[in-house]
Amino acid sequence: MGSLALGAVVISFAAVFVTTAGISADASAFYRMLFGGVTMVGLLAAKGRLGTLKTVLPASLTAAFFLTGDFLCWHRAILAVGPGLATMLGNLQAVFIAVFSVIILGERPGIRFGGALILALGGVYLTVGPQWDLGGEAFQKGVLYGVATGLFYAAYILSLKRLVARTGDALASVAAITLWTAAACGAANLIGGGSFALPDMAAWSSMLSLGILCQCGGWLLISRGLDSVRASLAGLVLLLQPVLSFLWDILFFGKPVNPVELSGVALALCGIYLGSLQRQPKARDLPGA
Incomplete structure (x- = not known):
């Protein structure tokens, strides 16, 4: 359980690094995937398994599509x-x-x-409802991007399960997905007229930390830890990520909070935890598996 908890703590800083980088959502998503992907390729090379990457690249496109949507939406929401x-x-x-x-x-x-479902939706309503009109259009779009992130994230997890079941190599599969996603996020930034410049050391350190520590290190720790604990305990431990991310938002960026919002967050997290206890489909249950 130690590696699982440590992984959740590490990835809880991902949203912080996106915020401190001071660059566009698409550019931060691109550098996260680029630095994370290069690190994973280095690990594969060190293990003498670089050839495996070539074999999983074609099969990883579907998962990469969903992960691209996940990060493009999530970085905008942040x-x-x-x-x-x-x-x-x-x-x-x-x-x-x-x-x-x-x-x-x-x-x-x-x-x-x-x-x-009731707890999660009720908690989200308490958290965002009172701010919906006060926050303006930018806040409303951010909430919708956050919900879309959840949808893309769910689709990514399901497609990743099927891919790993087919290939039998989690590291090569995730590395291939990450590289495809880096290319897609880079294309999105280019089409949108965004800049790829990392203007200062704060941007460089934030993006390197995001890619190497969070994208590569954090998820490798979580992947290793998931095999050694019960699903119910894993769901509870992984709730460290949103809890700590909310805490970092308050401590580092001075986010104002009130009892209603905190109650909403608590209810939503309870709903998310209960939802994580629902039996998740195995690869063989998925259409086309």
């Missing part, structure tokens, strides 16, 4: 509503996966599923 709320909304993926299991795979939802 810049619009702050690291804490953006991360919490992105972690609605646990509930979306449960919804997918019920609607697409025909699983029986049960009382726990209904409770998770």
